Amino acid sequence: MRKYSLIYMLAFGMMACSRDLPTELEFESYVFDQVDENGGNWKPILIPSGSSIEIPIPSSINSTAYQEELVQVKSAIQSMSSRQRESLKKWTNNPVVRWNEVALELIAKYNLIPGPNPDGTYPSPDPSNPQGPPAFPFAHPPYASRALAYLSVAQYDGLISAWHYKFLYNRPAAYRVDPSISSAYPSQDVPSYPSEGAVIATSSRKILTAMFPLEAAYLEKLEQEHLESLLLSGAFVESDLEAGIQIGNVVATLALDRASTDGMKHAQTTKAVSDSIANAAFERFGWKWENLESPQRPVGLTPLFGKVKLWNIPNVEANRPGLPPAPGSPEYEADVKRLKDFAKNRTVEQRRIANFWQDGLGTYTPPGHWNDFANRFIVKYRLSTLRSARTLAYLNMAIMDAGISCWDAKYYYHYPRPIQTIDGFETIAGTPNFPSYTSGHSVFSAAAAEVLAYVFPQEATKVRAWAEEAAISRVYGGIHWTFDATVGTQQGKNAANYTLDRARMDGAD
Structure with a gap:
């Protein structure tokens, strides 16, 4: 079981969490803190501003078609099984959190380094042949940040469209139309058409299937289970779900087209x-990182992740930090002394951090760690599905942009790690196969903390203190230089500020 630092235990209580897989956050359905009737006017990210995904005009609640749907819902509720009742509790009235947890589970499952072939070569996971070997994907931190960003952005845009139609058609x-129908979840002043849960179920299944193709059957099962729960919740009829599914399909396609x-x-x-890339850095600066892991992979992790399309930063140069200290310089030598001192006198607290x-x-990698924090705050402050999706969309866009910026700096500067340049130096946290400057943990965590x-x-x-702790943890572990952490x-x-500039103009504040 994972040990939690004191600051985390004070925040959330004595909660245990598996080192390998995230535990499902235990929470019951709750009344939303706010409904946001104008949420359909917020600015989406993928959908052109001022437009919405088209869905049919709903039937009147007095129509024969709608009354027949009510009869079907009542019949289904009356014959509900114990399994279906448990499923209702699981999905709650905020499935944004639940689908985010599914993503974290899959990231943890696939966060495994591909092994070498018998001849010593290292194959890369291939999306066109996901069975491999090796299986696709390798869900390392850059991959995790990207998967979470596309999932959250699709959910958010889909819910903006859903909110537009909810308060257009009302x-x-x-359960409000027919008092004989009981609601499984607390009563909310949110219209039912289209079903926001159906938007989330379908868009999430499509995005995660593209990111984790070997989990297609599992994800389809979850989608069907979720949709069934929506119908049994007493809030929706079949046409509510159909409209939500339609939005979910379209918004997921938009997201995957970008991806x-x-x-x-x-x-x-x-x-x-x-x-x-390494030789260019050597010609430019006079140094280059060398991979000292054993066994050694011939190529560093995602050298061109720094060229992936950004969400909100105009270009990587806009967020590229300045030159790190040259090896042998006074600043560098001071940090050598600092790291040697940590290694020699490392405290129990530093090791725990x-x-x-x-x-x-x-x-579930550093990006997943911060998503877990976000999920807990979402529940603590009773955010609606729309507000939850907005939170995770901006969080994960900032994390991905920060990661792209970080990887740009890593391979532009190609700075050696302490283990490469300090004679006899050892780490307590492994040997990453990518350059040192800047620290990914520091960059991911600081961006996430600013959004939260x-x-x-x-x-x-609290969250800014956590980000500082995450940054210094890599120095305590011997993985990074202090300036990797502070500059990172x-x-x-800085990366988060670009995303927050967008958030402040989306109409939600």
């Missing part, structure tokens, strides 16, 4: 290209 929930041309397919490159924030293989501080200002001091923290904050 079809009441089934198909964002450059991620080229991020893991050939050894020849990788070597040319390094382990807590490790988020290595078999976990914006959405949950009551938690601003600022780089993450």
Whole structure:
């Protein structure tokens, strides 16, 4: 079981969490803090501003067609099985959190380094042959950040369209039309057409299937289970679900169209290209990172992730940090002394911090860690599905943009890690196969903390302290230089500010 730092235990209580897989957050359905009747006017990310995904005009609640749907709902509720009742509890009235947890589970499952072939070569996972070997994907931190961004953006845009039609047509929930129908969830002043849950179920299934193709059957089963629960909740009839499914399909297609041309397919490159990047850095600066892992993979992790399409930063140069200290310079030598001192005198607390924030293989990675924090705040502050999707969309766009910026700096500067340049130096946290400057943990965490501080200002001091702890954890572990962490923290904050500029103009505040 994972050990939690004191700051985390004070925030959320003594909660246990598997090191390998996220535990399902235990929460009951709740009354939303606000309904946001004008949510359909918020600015989407993928859908052109001012337009919505078209769906049919709903039947009147007095029509024969609608009354027949009510009869079907009542019959289904009356014959509900114990399994279906448990499913209702699982999905709750905020499935945004539940589908995010599904994504975290899959990231952890696929966060495994592909092994070598018998001849010593290292094959890359191939999306055109997901069975492999090796199986596709390798859900490392850049991949995780991208999967979570596309999932959350699709959910958010889909719900903006759903909210537009909900308050345009104002079809009441089934249990309000027919008092003999009981509601499984707390009563909300949210119209039923189209079903927001159906938007989430279908868009999430499509996005996650594209990101984790070997899980197609599992994800389809979850989608059907979720849709069934919506019908049994007493809030929706079949046509509510059909309209939501239609929105979910369209918005997922928009997201996947963007993903198909964002450059991620080229991020893991050939050894020849990788070597040319290293040599260019050496010619430019006089140094280059060398992979000291054992066994050694011939190519670093996603050398061209820094060229993937950004969400809100205009270009990578706009968020590229300045030159790191040259090896042998006074600043560099001071940091050598600092790292040697940490290694020699590492305290129990420092070791615990390094382990807590490790988020290595078999976990949901640093981006997933911050999504877990966000989910807990969403429930704590009783955010609606729309507000929840907005939170995760901005969180994950900022995290992905921060990661792209970080990887640009890593391979532009190609800075050596401490283990490469300090004689006899050892880490307690492995040897990553990509350059040092800047620290991915620092960049991801600072970007995430700034978004969470914006959405949950009551938690601003806390989340920023967590980001600082995540950054220094990599120095305690011997993975990074101190300037990797401090500069990376600022780089993450800068990345988040581009996303927050967009958030402040979307009409939700």
